[in-house]
Amino acid sequence: MPLYKTITVNEQTSLAIWKVEESEDDLWKGIELTTHCQNRFNGMKSELHRRAFLSIRHLLAKYGYEDVDLVYDEKGKPHLKDGNFISITHSHNFTGIIISTAEEVGIDIEMQRDKILRIANKFTQFEEYRTLANTAAVIRKLTIVWGAKESLYKIYGHKGLSFLHHINVKDFMFDNNKTTAQIIFEGKSSMYGIRFLEFENFTCVYATRDNE
Ligand SMILES: CC(C)(COP(=O)(O)OP(=O)(O)OC[C@H]1O[C@@H](n2cnc3c(N)ncnc32)[C@H](O)[C@@H]1OP(=O)(O)O)[C@@H](O)C(=O)NCCC(=O)NCCS
Incomplete structure (x- = not known):
């Protein structure tokens, strides 16, 4: 699985980037989505978007999180249920997340x-x-x-x-x-x-x- 890069920003904050090269089937392995995310996934017309979305769940796993640990507010901003901070991005075949135990972060x-x-x-x-x-x-x-x-x-x-x-x-x-x-x-x-x-x-x- 192509985890592309990880960066330790400081003691509390780190980020990881994924290069999406796997098939949708391969990316499903080990992933379970909440009903909310499954519904969003079902509405995604672009296969690359679906693969990017799944790859982000693999990035979450790198930090010990699953999809169920993530909630979205009414603006679409993601939050971790344990109170840690997260930001998510995807662009074509690259995806990334940044997680901090201490402060709001954006990527x-x-x-x-x-x-x-x-x-x-x-x-x-x-x-x-x-x-x-x-x-x-x-x-x-x-x-x-x-x-x-x-x-x-x-x-x-x-x-x-x-x-x-x-x-x-x-x-x-x-x-x-x-x-x-x-x-x-x-x-x-x-x-x-x-x-x-x-x-x-x-x-x-x-x-x-x-x-x-
Ligand atoms: C929400 C926004 C920041 C998303 O950025 P984007 O470049 O389109 O897309 P990215 O892939 O980088 O980010 C998407 C992720 O941002 C997160 N996101 C969505 N809305 C968010 C919000 N209100 N706050 C924080 N994060 C948000 C989500 O995690 C989303 O991915 P996911 O739904 O798959 O988990 C962007 O669409 C936006 O509204 N930007 C401000 C627009 C603006 O003022 N433009 C002025 C131009 S002059």
């Missing part, structure tokens, strides 16, 4: 695509990135910024939180693999740590309250 995996150039001005001050050496670098950078904002949205989850106006991702060097972000919303400011990694034309970004 996002995105494929690096040209399309992001067209939507950039909707979620960031695009001008800042024009100085980069080439278009490929701009796409990489924008994908990281987008992933950071998606990860933060998954933590913060307030209706009305605007990627463009309320979340600011501090500029960063690719080699540092990390940056910070600030959310200023309804008169309150909060800082988050952002870390990222890139593999096979995908970008994985995760956010934690620990911004060291």
